[in-house]
Amino acid sequence: MKYLLSYWLLALAFCATSYAQVQSHCGTELPETARQQLRYARQQYALQPKGQEPTRYIPIKLHIVGTDTGAGYFDAIEAYRLICELNEDYIPVGFHFYLAGDLHYIDNSSYYIHDFGIGEEMMAENNVDGVINVYIVQDPAGTCGYFTWGGDAVAINKSCAGEGSTTLAHELGHYFFLPHTFSGWEGAFEGATLVDEPPANEQERVNGSNCANTADEFCDTPADYLSYRWDCPYNGNLSDPTGAAIDPDETLYMSYSADECQGRFSNEQIDAMHATLNEFRDYLIQPQPNTEQPYNTYLYYPPNGTLVIDPDHVLFSWRPVVNADRYLLLVTPNGTGERVEIYTTDTFYVANLSANTNYTMKLLPLSSGNTL
Numbered sequence: 001m002k003y004l005l006s007y008w009l010l011a012l013a014f015c016a017t018s019y020a021q022v023q024s025h026c027g028t029e030l031p032e033t034a035r036q037q038l039r040y041a042r043q044q045y046a047l048q049p050k051g052q053e054p055t056r057y058i059p060i061k062l063h064i065v066g067t068d069t070g071a072g073y074f075d076a077i078e079a080y081r082l083i084c085e086l087n088e089d090y091i092p093v094g095f096h097f098y099l100a101g102d103l104h105y106i107d108n109s110s111y112y113i114h115d116f117g118i119g120e121e122m123m124a125e126n127n128v129d130g131v132i133n134v135y136i137v138q139d140p141a142g143t144c145g146y147f148t149w150g151g152d153a154v155a156i157n158k159s160c161a162g163e164g165s166t167t168l169a170h171e172l173g174h175y176f177f178l179p180h181t182f183s184g185w186e187g188a189f190e191g192a193t194l195v196d197e198p199p200a201n202e203q204e205r206v207n208g209s210n211c212a213n214t215a216d217e218f219c220d221t222p223a224d225y226l227s228y229r230w231d232c233p234y235n236g237n238l239s240d241p242t243g244a245a246i247d248p249d250e251t252l253y254m255s256y257s258a259d260e261c262q263g264r265f266s267n268e269q270i271d272a273m274h275a276t277l278n279e280f281r282d283y284l285i286q287p288q289p290n291t292e293q294p295y296n297t298y299l300y301y302p303p304n305g306t307l308v309i310d311p312d313h314v315l316f317s318w319r320p321v322v323n324a325d326r327y328l329l330l331v332t333p334n335g336t337g338e339r340v341e342i343y344t345t346d347t348f349y350v351a352n353l354s355a356n357t358n359y360t361m362k363l364l365p366l367s368s369g370n371t372l
């Protein structure tokens, strides 16, 4: 019985960007309560002296949902990459998200592919107090993702959580009570065909004359009627009730433009998120976590190239790493692509491996605050 072990030395290095696939749309429906609370929070915020907000450190609990048999998890290494990208998106906002404790794995097929009602059950059962709860599943009610007021959590489709996807940035906008830029036009289209539209007096004018009390009620987000996924720039011919052609801003995360078009929140949206955080979600504000990058590490046992004798009891061991609070051990039978992830706070792991197989190991030290 022979097991050829080899491994690479890696530091934590994520946060690459690229483009994602076009997604189906978001399933968030903010209730009138959210709109009222946002109005109130913005009024309170406007009364406060203006100054640079400090960076806000906000914990996120990631719930990784698989089937009843534990299949289909979103990769742990991808979960870190997702939070890194989220933090890049939120740099101008001044929010720095970090992982609250371990990834939480849930084995439940009816949560893995769920409808809105079951999704809220999942949240009621698993939400952790004092953090933002995000569930990564196979199919969240047929959408790329949603925030639900009743569940007070976000569900994300794992296929909409790849590199360059802006779904999580968008849904967390809803979590801080931001409406869509096209608010009021939800359901107005079948595909890109207009089938129904809000009353003319509720349609935001292109000239901004009613921007403060229509649609998202922000005046630095232009009139946007597009409640379907659209590629930028907008080439359609929709116009407002005065006949002025709309020119929606595809760079805004809260629009439905394609992910690769998006890259910002407007200043009023940023102020609104701070207002919501201060007024209704101040329990999320935490001291700065350790954001230092962990040092490199390596497996010291078994040594590289070892031929292991007992396949049922293979001990992996590594030195503790400064600034690391957990470790990700990736064990891959060569040539199979069936990577196994072991996610642990220990500095050892005992594996049960297959006989007559060569394995490659990767060990990553992780720091839950080092997600930028």
Ligand SMILES: [Zn+2]
Residues within 6 Å of the ligand: 026, 027, 028, 170, 171, 174, 180
């Ligand atoms: Zn949305």
